[in-house]
Amino acid sequence: MSAEILVLVEHRDGAVLDTTHELLGRARTLAAASGGEAVAVLLGSGAAGLAAGLGAARAIVVDDPGLESFSPSAYQAALVPLVRERQPVIVLISNSGPGMDVAAGLSAALDLPLAAYATDVTMDAQGPLVSSQLYAGKIEAKVRFSGGRGIVTVIAGSFSGDSTAAGGSPAVEVVGAAATDERIRFVGLIRPAAGDVDITRESVLVSVGRGIGEQDNLELVEALAAALGGAVSSSRPIADLGWLPRTRQVGKSGLKVKPKAYLALGISGAPEHLEGMRGAELIIAVNSDPRAPIFSVAHYGAVADLLDVVPALTARLGG
Ligand SMILES: Cc1cc2nc3c(=O)[nH]c(=O)nc-3n(C[C@H](O)[C@H](O)[C@H](O)COP(=O)(O)OP(=O)(O)OC[C@H]3O[C@@H](n4cnc5c(N)ncnc54)[C@H](O)[C@@H]3O)c2cc1C
Incomplete structure (x- = not known):
């Protein structure tokens, strides 16, 4: 063999x-x-x-x-x-x-x-x-x-x-090439529309998932991202809900990112999400479920309510 x-x-x-x-x-x-x-x-x-x-x-x-x-x-x-x-x-x-x-x-x-x-x-x-x-x-x-x-x-x-x-x-x-198979034909590549922020170029991403609960809570995450000099990204459900543009979505059907720091807030860590971010240099996860798979890739993790952690962290950073 x-x-x-x-x-x-x-x-x-x-x-x-x-x-x-x-x-x-x-x-x-x-x-x-x-x-x-x-x-x-x-x-x-x-x-x-x-x-x-x-x-x-x-x-x-x-x-x-x-x-x-x-x-x-x-x-x-x-x-x-x-x-x-x-x-x-x-x-x-x-x-x-x-x-x-x-x-x-x-x-x-x-x-x-x-x-x-x-x-x-x-x-x-x-x-x-x-x-x-x-x-x-x-x-x-x-x-x-x-x-x-x-x-x-x-x-x-x-x-x-x-x-x-x-x-x-x-x-x-x-x-030599095999006979080309024409059953499926490529028609065109549909590129995502250019977003307001290119999350693939950011060195700090504050990424939010369904654990955020309500759209209004995004303000808290925006404030933390601003205090850290980074941008907000998300898991797919947040983009599906239209709470953030699709161009902020990280993962298999979103964008692949490799920031210096990736904060995963209320993100379970499904394989399709991990595919987009597990190459980040530093991964910090906040999740209320200690068994959430995100903790298997996180360098640091807190089992906590993100609605407590995020404002406290922002205040600590002077934001
Ligand atoms: C073909 C395909 C492509 C996909 N592509 C992508 C993709 O590109 N990107 C992507 O992200 N997903 C993608 N998905 C979806 C993926 O499988 C998951 O469904 C999705 O990632 C889950 O998002 P989530 O972690 O935000 O939500 P959930 O899985 O619902 O997790 C929410 C997490 O928040 C935690 N939580 C709840 N409340 C709080 C709180 N107050 N404080 C702290 N934690 C809390 C929960 O414990 C839970 O772990 C794809 C799926 C398929 C089939």
Whole structure:
């Protein structure tokens, strides 16, 4: 059995996404543990130049006009023969929208087990061991693959994004494109409207969830953010309610943020939220439920009512 660790490269607007660097970093560690190789798989049209910056021993490039934009069926058509031929021990894919689309199709087409919502992947004598979040992060499952091989989709921010330790550019192998699958056609990318604040550039985010209770309480959070010199962001329900613009939403279907400090106030810590913020340098959570999953990623936490903590903290900061 090959000990290759395959990583599907995600790229947009001519740049490789941070999440791919995170996966490549872990793939190198896994490859070192198993005596194998970290192999990046780059699908695209005219994107081969991106391969040089990938932290992998080897990069396989499939260059085809049909892969110019993401399409689950075209990606699957390209990946199935590759995975079938190379028989990697693990295929690492980001737990993003496109990643989940591809991974599920690949799993079905190749009859390979899939562990989704992963936060950790290690390798020991029995093969890969995956930590996977179930029921919105309330349960952490340790998963082994029957047959010892499988596909893993990893939540953003689970690994450090350091791609510099790779030791030079990967050996690039260009392979022919599979027949393009036209069942699903890319029509256009709908970008979020520019918001008043770009939360991806803020170094302090005061993020609020359903625990805020009422829209009027947002004033308290705005005051704290002002005292800290930061901005207010939110979990999805707050954006769904229209209490804050969608451009403030952090998470899978919102924005990915990596501020120096992230205050999670009344946010439970569902995997879809963690995906957008677990890469923050410092995470401070306030939640009235001691079992809230947010505490598993927080560096500091207070089991408290945010309506008590927020005004007290603002006053302490002189706000
Ligand atoms: C495909 C998909 C995409 C998604 N994308 C996103 C996304 O991008 N971003 C996102 O955030 N979610 C996303 N979600 C939703 C996600 O699954 C959760 O439902 C959501 O994150 C929960 O938001 P919350 O933590 O604010 O609310 P809840 O889960 O309801 O948590 C509220 C928390 O507040 C606490 N609390 C209550 N009162 C207080 C108080 N007075 N003081 C302190 N704590 C209090 C509670 O203990 C609880 O932990 C997505 C879901 C799906 C299926």
